[in-house]
Amino acid sequence: MKRSQRIGLAVATAAAISLVIAGCSGSSTDSATGTKASPITLTFWGSYGNGGNSTQQDALNKTLIPAFEKANPGITVKYVDIAYDSLLQKLTTSAAGGQLPDLVRADLGWVPQFAQLGVLAPLSDTMSDYKTLAAADYPGSVATNLYKGKYYGLPLDTNTRVLITSQAALDKAGVSAPPKTFADLEAMGAKLKGTGVDLFADSGLGAWNISPWIWSGGGDITNADETKATGYLNSPQNVQTIQMLVDLYKEKLIPNLITGNQGATGTSDGLPKTQYATIFDGPWMAGIWGGQYPAFKPIYSPIPAGAGGSISVVGGEDIVQTASSTHAAAAQKFIRFTQSEQFQIAMAKTGQMTVQPALADQQAQIAAYYSVYSDQLKTAKSRVASPNQSKIDTVLSTSLTPAFLGKTSVSAALDGAASQIDALLAGS
Amino acid sequence: MDRATGPVPVARSRRPRSSATPYLFLLPGVAIFVIAIIWPALQAFRMSFYHWQIMAGAISQWIGVDNYVRAFRDPAFWLSLSNSGIYMLATVIPQMAIGLFIAVLLKRRSPSQPLFRVLYYLPVITSWVVVSLLFKYLFADRGLVNFTLHDFLHLMHSDVSWLSERGTALIVICLLGIWKGVGWSMMIYLAALQGVPESLEEAALVDGAGPWQRFRAVTLPAINPATVFLSVMLVIGGLNVFASVELVTGGGPVGQTDVVLSYMYTQAFRYLDFGYGSAIAVILAVLVFVLAVLQLRITRDRGEELA
Numbered sequence: 001m002k003r004s005q006r007i008g009l010a011v012a013t014a015a016a017i018s019l020v021i022a023g024c025s026g027s028s029t030d031s032a033t034g035t036k037a038s039p040i041t042l043t044f045w046g047s048y049g050n051g052g053n054s055t056q057q058d059a060l061n062k063t064l065i066p067a068f069e070k071a072n073p074g075i076t077v078k079y080v081d082i083a084y085d086s087l088l089q090k091l092t093t094s095a096a097g098g099q100l101p102d103l104v105r106a107d108l109g110w111v112p113q114f115a116q117l118g119v120l121a122p123l124s125d126t127m128s129d130y131k132t133l134a135a136a137d138y139p140g141s142v143a144t145n146l147y148k149g150k151y152y153g154l155p156l157d158t159n160t161r162v163l164i165t166s167q168a169a170l171d172k173a174g175v176s177a178p179p180k181t182f183a184d185l186e187a188m189g190a191k192l193k194g195t196g197v198d199l200f201a202d203s204g205l206g207a208w209n210i211s212p213w214i215w216s217g218g219g220d221i222t223n224a225d226e227t228k229a230t231g232y233l234n235s236p237q238n239v240q241t242i243q244m245l246v247d248l249y250k251e252k253l254i255p256n257l258i259t260g261n262q263g264a265t266g267t268s269d270g271l272p273k274t275q276y277a278t279i280f281d282g283p284w285m286a287g288i289w290g291g292q293y294p295a296f297k298p299i300y301s302p303i304p305a306g307a308g309g310s311i312s313v314v315g316g317e318d319i320v321q322t323a324s325s326t327h328a329a330a331a332q333k334f335i336r337f338t339q340s341e342q343f344q345i346a347m348a349k350t351g352q353m354t355v356q357p358a359l360a361d362q363q364a365q366i367a368a369y370y371s372v373y374s375d376q377l378k379t380a381k382s383r384v385a386s387p388n389q390s391k392i393d394t395v396l397s398t399s400l401t402p403a404f405l406g407k408t409s410v411s412a413a414l415d416g417a418a419s420q421i422d423a424l425l426a427g428s
Numbered sequence: 429m430d431r432a433t434g435p436v437p438v439a440r441s442r443r444p445r446s447s448a449t450p451y452l453f454l455l456p457g458v459a460i461f462v463i464a465i466i467w468p469a470l471q472a473f474r475m476s477f478y479h480w481q482i483m484a485g486a487i488s489q490w491i492g493v494d495n496y497v498r499a500f501r502d503p504a505f506w507l508s509l510s511n512s513g514i515y516m517l518a519t520v521i522p523q524m525a526i527g528l529f530i531a532v533l534l535k536r537r538s539p540s541q542p543l544f545r546v547l548y549y550l551p552v553i554t555s556w557v558v559v560s561l562l563f564k565y566l567f568a569d570r571g572l573v574n575f576t577l578h579d580f581l582h583l584m585h586s587d588v589s590w591l592s593e594r595g596t597a598l599i600v601i602c603l604l605g606i607w608k609g610v611g612w613s614m615m616i617y618l619a620a621l622q623g624v625p626e627s628l629e630e631a632a633l634v635d636g637a638g639p640w641q642r643f644r645a646v647t648l649p650a651i652n653p654a655t656v657f658l659s660v661m662l663v664i665g666g667l668n669v670f671a672s673v674e675l676v677t678g679g680g681p682v683g684q685t686d687v688v689l690s691y692m693y694t695q696a697f698r699y700l701d702f703g704y705g706s707a708i709a710v711i712l713a714v715l716v717f718v719l720a721v722l723q724l725r726i727t728r729d730r731g732e733e734l735a
Binding site (some may be wrong): 390 | 481483484485508536565567568569570571589590591592597666676677678680681682697698699700
């Protein structure tokens with residue numbers, strides 16, 4: 001009898017658990033059918049509100065989305081703001097759970113990674129006007145959407161890094177203008193010795209950090225097809241460029257922030273405090289300094305030119321549509337809307353740079369420093385479009401850090417990095 | 429069981445209870461435990477044998493023990509394991525020793541005792557995020573610690589970049605762990621100390637034992653269960669260190685301070701390599717389990733010897 005009771009109890013427990021589980025899944029199917037019956041609702045995930053920035057979300061929610069909904073009756077867009085730091089994890093878990101939104105404003109580095117997983121719809125196949133839309137954007141930005149011959153998104157906003165200089169540091173060095181070339185930079189470094197001001201600071205040695213140096217120095221990271229790094233990353237030009245940085249580091253003109261010291265002063269504080277003379281950074285810094293250091297007047301200028309000219313790295317976000325979206329046509333309408341002048345200029349006013357060179361002049365009217373960025377973008381290049389992009393970043397920083405610390409030579413560090421990146425490119 | 433049902437025979441005779449009743453009360457808790465802990469753990473165990481595809485409905489490739497072999501050949505995994513081990517070794521004993529010391533001091537009733545209890549316990553209930561950022565700022569190049577040691581007390585020739593090297597960064601993380609954990613050890617010991625029979629202490633006093641002898645021969649054996657409990661819990665907690673490392677150094681510089689869980693997190697959520705991440709998690713779980721069983725067995729054997 002006791003035994004049968006126990007079995008009965010086990011059955012009851014199993015039933016209860018399955019009821020709970022069924023309850024969870026049951027409710028989600030209900031809501032899915034519910035949205036089908038009503039007018040189409042597009043869900044759009046992004047991180048416009050990151051850092052408590054309400055102006056970008058307001059522009060989207062109060063101006064742009066209502067304008068789109070008015071022009072497209074029957075479609076409503078629900079924007080969900082997710083903090084940048086948790087967006088990748090949320091996308092990952094949602095992909096695993098099959099609960100993705102229709103549209104995502106994705107960091108451009110994530111696009112190949114998610115394209116490889118099959119999460120994204122190949123817009124170059126599914127949108128008949130993709131080529132026309134893409135032709136209006138900066139080529140470097142469009143290239144970030146490429147994975148295995150197909151494009152999985154369109155640029156939504158862009159940015160790049162330019163040289164930002166502190167006037168107080170120029171005064172201390174007795175120099176009249178920010179360095180225009182590598183040679184100017186080294187000369188300025190010699191003058192800053194002993195002043196307690198570091199010549200240049202950056203927060204790491206990943207591709208975002210060192211690509212502008214490598215490209216401006218006349219080198220490259222991979223071949224044009226992005227299938228091989230050996231012979232490119234470890235080229236004599238790159239050895240020379242990186243050696244210049246290593247020498248500056250050894251002369252204590254570049255602080256150990258670059259080799260991963262989490263305790264060093266960040267670039268956003270170090271520049272206005274005249275601890276650092278120059279940094280590379282993006283257009284969002286103006287907003288940060290405006291609030292924290294209202295008296296600070298940063299000087300924006302192109303990346304110092306080396307043998308390869310002045311070439312920076314493309315950043316920004318792409319808009320992508322998930323493969324699981326059941327409203328592909330409506331989602332594509334919204335994607336087209338993001339490429340309109342109305343959308344691009346409204347977002348430029350909130351600090352998101354336009355992806356269309358034709359709008360650059362109009363954008364420069366909003367803030368003068370934008371023109372430095374849009375000029376730099378004309379030649380800026382995108383990082384390797386690989387699902388392994390974050391692993392490539394890790395390889396670059398783990399290989400180059402020992403060279404900065406004097407534990408290995410620059411050429412040995414680049415040889416090692418190149419062969420590891422070869423494997424990552426082949427693997428993808 | 430007998431002891432628990434002992435005091436309520438009256439209720440029992442009034443309303444006959446089926447033997448399923450206790451299980452029904454257990455059901456909600458067990459259900460949550462199974463759904464939120466056992467099920468995901470089993471899933472992770474399963475994932476560790478696959479080249480796991482995260483997409484719903486995607487077919488993952490069975491690769492047997494490849495993820496485990498990869499871990500044992502991965503120098504970064506061994507580095508992270510040694511960092512977790514160093515953290516565990518460097519934090520468990522100080523937490524227990526300092527916790528016990530403070531508990532003994534606070535055992536005596538005094539008007540200030542509740543205040544000190546709260547002060548020592550405060551770090552325990554404060555968020556890891558807050559205290560980790562606090563330590564990061566304290567040990568920054570231009571932080572308060574450098575200012576005090578260099579500019580104020582002149583104990584150092586120059587500022588130390590605490591977070592720029594593995595050794596010094598681990599010191600900071602361990603100090604944080606000890607500082608935050610001492611209050612908890614203190615609370616457990618305080619409770620245990622209050623359970624030491626006064627008659628034993630008095631008997632030892634009558635026998636002419638000094639304060640140290642009384643502590644060693646009476647108090648310590650009496651609070652042995654608390655010591656065993658603390659050491660097991662702290663070893664488990666030490667090997668599972670994550671939040672402080674992620675927030676103070678992010679595993680940096682270049683992975684030098686990665687611990688097992690931060691390395692696992694990077695593999696799973698940054699590289700989306702869930703199979704490998706799961707294998708690392710399983711290895712850690714097995715290690716923790718084996719250590720806990722060993723600890724319990726050793727302390728139990730010793731306890732029997734003493735008895």
